[in-house]
Amino acid sequence: MKWLVPYLAKSYYALHEKHKLEPFEFNDAVVVLQKGKKMVSKTLNELEDKGYLVTKRDEVDKRCRLYKLLSMEEIVSVYGEPAELTDPIKKLKKTQMPYLLTGNYASHLYTRYASPAKIEISIYEKDLSPWIAYLKSKDLGISIDDNLAEGKQIAHLYTDLAESRLSEKRMQNGLHLESIEQLITLLLKRKDSFSLTDALSLLITQKLNWQRLISLLKDNNLLEETGILMEITNKEAGRQVFSKKHLAQIKKMSSMSKKTYHIKASKKDIFRKEPERPYQEIAKKWNIDLSIPKSIITKVVQDLIRE
DSSP: OOOOOHHHHHHHHHHHHHHTTSOEEHHHHHHHHTSOHHHHHHHHHHHHHTTSEEEEEOSSOTTSEEEEEOOHHHHHTTBTBOTTOOOHHHHHHHOOSOOEEOHHHHHHHHHOOSOOSSEEEEOOGGGHHHHHHHHOBTTEEEEETTBOOOSSEEEEEESOOOHHHHTTOEEETTEEEOOHHHHHHHHHHHOSHHHHHHHHHHHHHSOOOHHHHHHHHHHTTOHHHHHHHHHHHHHHHTSOSSOHHHHHHHHHHOOOOOEEEEOOOSSOOTTOOSOOOOOHHHHHHTTEEEEOOHHHHHHHHHHHTOO
């Protein structure tokens, strides 16, 4: 974060006097600041770029934005952190605030396989304002949970950090990463093609604590989905990539209750009217209604096993 020039500081305190830390609309800011709309827009944008303000689209009218000031006390708490840095990854290496790199970005750091679209960071909810103030720059958009930002470079903050996850963190080049077992579980829960690709790449390439992984999968009701993916990978690879021992462990602990597991392709095939439903024999063994693009599995196998 950076201290504000006088006119921005005056604008911040005028808005705070009226709206405190409650959301307000653009026209509310025009009334408070008593300036033209162009100047008010410039002021709000600068407050956001410097980490003193957050915005989101109105849930009812997506054309409108809502604005919310960050607490000055929480902003001040990160004063002295390296404000001259703009690279969020370099900032992560410098901070003392607890966090975990997670999601597709963490998977890429482990495997160097699929390139992520954004930086994903898990933080404590109580630290949200300091994190925004610390990371925000003109060139970095910040998404917060379900509130998605726009821009070429995005840092996505998830306010879901728990001590149990933080205690299992892995260190890599000065960065705090989600443990591989926790990360695989998280990615499988998302049930999208990108996260499935990353989960498979981790399962194939990384040394795993299988007992911990199986325990997490059981707690998150993901044993059957993982088992079927392992069997499908073995089939496509034409060899035992995943051992019979681990598959048997997963099957033994599975409830085998009826499930639906549908993954959509990342790109729509305009020539295909119905979703792909390969691997139905394996699906029946796991009692799963399965729909998954074969290309997701074959590409990972081709890139990471047959290379």
